[in-house]
Amino acid sequence: MGIRKTYLPLIIGTAMAVGIFIGGKLNFSDTSDRLFTSNSKKQKLNRLIDYIDYEYVDDVNTDSIVDITVNGILETLDPHSVYIPKEDMERVSENMKGDFVGIGVHFYTYKDTVTVIRTVDDGPSAKAGILGGDRIIFADGDSLFGKYLDNLDIVHRLKGPINSKVHLKVFRKDTNQILDFDVARDVIPIRSVDASYMLTNTLGYIKVNRFAESTYREFKKALLELKAEGATEITLDLRDNPGGFLAVAEQIVDEFLEDEKLILFTKNKRGNIDKSFATEKGDFETGEVYVLINENSASASEIVAGALQDNDKGTIVGRRSYGKGLVQREMELGDGSAVRLTVSRYYTPTGRSIQRSYSDGNKDYYAEYLERLESGELLDSAKIIVADSLKFTTPKGKVVYGGGGIIPDVFVPFSTNEENETLWFLEDRGFINYFIFEELEKDRHVFDGHNREEFVETYEVSDDLVTKFQDYINARMAASISFLSHPAQVKLYLKAAIADQLFGKGAYTEVFINEDDMVKKVIALSEQH
Structure with a gap:
């Protein structure tokens, strides 16, 4: 099985269209005068908007018309040229920057109230004394509860300038008190490295979830720490990583x-043509590296896998990657919005493009996920369709193919047993x-004194919790589900969810790691090396 796999590839593929990009270097050879001179095509669009503004019989929001027009134009280009409205720019920019200014809490809107899952370690809320399970009911006098509560509005109220203070009123359930906190906002990191630890005495593991501005710093820190612990081999997990900045992929x-x-x-x-070469600063040039990829590894993830594969460095393990070989550049439109426009194609060192065809339109482009599923490719590498015209050879004679993703050196099939499908x-x-959140709500002190390492290694989910979960699910679904035939798998998912809510994504990954088919394969390869 894999770490947090999803059995809804079409939905994932559509979401990735918005999220995947490779940020290029802003270096126009033309001046702004030449790029934006007026011409008849632009005048025609401007005139149409003016006619609607001043002559159309009804009042019309021409801003929305412009947004529709921009989206319509971009949809005719390629699947990865996208429009970012003004209201989304802050969120998108923060995600790729790798941090934001806030109070440092993970929360659910639970029964119409902002409820803290956990605080960020050493963050403002943790320092102020806010705990998991606390309900934030007021922020600077504004209520944060009610059935029409919007998560984006909540986040907006909790964010603010660095060092500015927000006064919170918090209801603490286990003491039945309303408490007051003045929390000084600070920079909150958005982690790119979910987990890093040793799999064996010599094999380290690093899980990277995207390529943001902060990713290389996080990765380098993890790499050096693992080397200090004795790692002579590294597993770089890029599964479900949708990409990000090209320059960060190059650094890694x-x-x-x-x-x-x-x-x-x-x-x-x-x-x-712009070529990028490795420098002398690498800290793992002699060590063995294994790169884990799957059908949702895209963009910058494919740059990493392709560069290492084409240079005969290490081993690519998993399933064929997404297949995105286009580079986008973000360009502001003057009103707070922006476009990410495809400005070039990238090629791996042997000269192959791994971009899938989009000549039949965006709908067919994303439907290729279903085609992979239906063709059996996710279960059998022999079902992967390759073209001899796109065959390339690495310096050591290994045959690799372009035309739609990175094909791994070692294939690991998608697990489709019935119990996993249900749990996914x-x-x-x-x-x-x-379910786990509600169970923790009953008594969060049960886990007082547990640290992450101890929890991952020793905690065991009880049969009683499995029974409660089965009752919880059957009360909410039309079809009855029984977990009696595979309680071990259910316990693994429940334990991972507890770990996630208590300690974060890294702990979730660690719980699953010993049952992960790709990781098992890497350990076996390492032992043979």
Whole structure:
């Protein structure tokens, strides 16, 4: 089985269209005068908007018309050129920057009230004394409860300038008190490295969830710590990683490749080629590396996998990656909105493009996920369709293919047993997390004194909790579900959810790691090495 797999590839694929991009370097060769000179096409659009503004019989929000027009234009280009409305820019920018200014809490809107799941370690709320399970009911006098509560509005009220204070009124359930806190906002990191630890005495593991501005710093820190613990081999887990900044992917590849090795090259519409090479600063050039990928590893993840594969460095393990070989550049539109426009293609060191075809439109482009599922490719590597015209050879003679993702060196099939499908569905719909949250609400002090390492290694989910979960699910679904035939799998998912809510994503990953098929394969390969 895999770590937090999802059995809804079409939905994931559609979501990734918005989230995947590779940020290029803003370096226009043309001046703004030349790029934005007026012409008949632009005048036609401007005139139409003016006619609607001043002559149309009814009042119309022309801002929305412009948004629709921009989206319509971009949809005719490629699946990854996207429009970012003004209201989304802050959230999108924070995600790629890798931090934001806030109070440092993870929360659910639970029964119409903002309820803290856990505080960020050493964050403002933790320092102020806010605890998991606390209900934040007022922020600077504004209520944060009610059935029409919107998460974006909540986040907006809790954010603010660095060092500014927000006065919170908090209801603490286990003492039945309303408490007052003055919390000084601070920079809150959005972690890119979910987990890093040793799998064996010599094999380290690093899980990277995206390529943001802060990712390389986090990765480098984890890499050096693992080396200090004795790691001579590294497992780099890029499964379900939708990508991010090209430059960050280059920095990570540089840690593994020798000086002057080609990482990738890009080509724009004018045929200009920009090559990127490894430098002498790499700290893991002699160590063995295993890269884990799956059908949702895209963009910058594929740059890393392709660069290492084409340089005969390490082993790519998993399933064929997403297949995105386009580079986007974010360009502001002057009103707070922006577009991410495809400005070039990237190629792996052997010269292959791994971009899937989008000539039949966006709908068919995303339907390829279903085609992979229906063709059996996710279960059998022999079902992967390759074209001899897109065959390339690495320096050591290994055959690799372009035209739609990185094909791994070692294939690990998608697990489709019935119990896992049911549990993936329940997890994806939020049932498991909400159940665990409600169980923790009954008595959060049960886990007082547990640290993450001890919990992961020793905690065992009881049969009673499995029974409660089965009753919880059957009370909320039309069909009856029984977990009696596979309680061990249910316990694993419940334990992972508890770990996530108590200690964060890294603990979730650690709970699953010993049952992960790809990780098992890497450990076996390491033992043979």
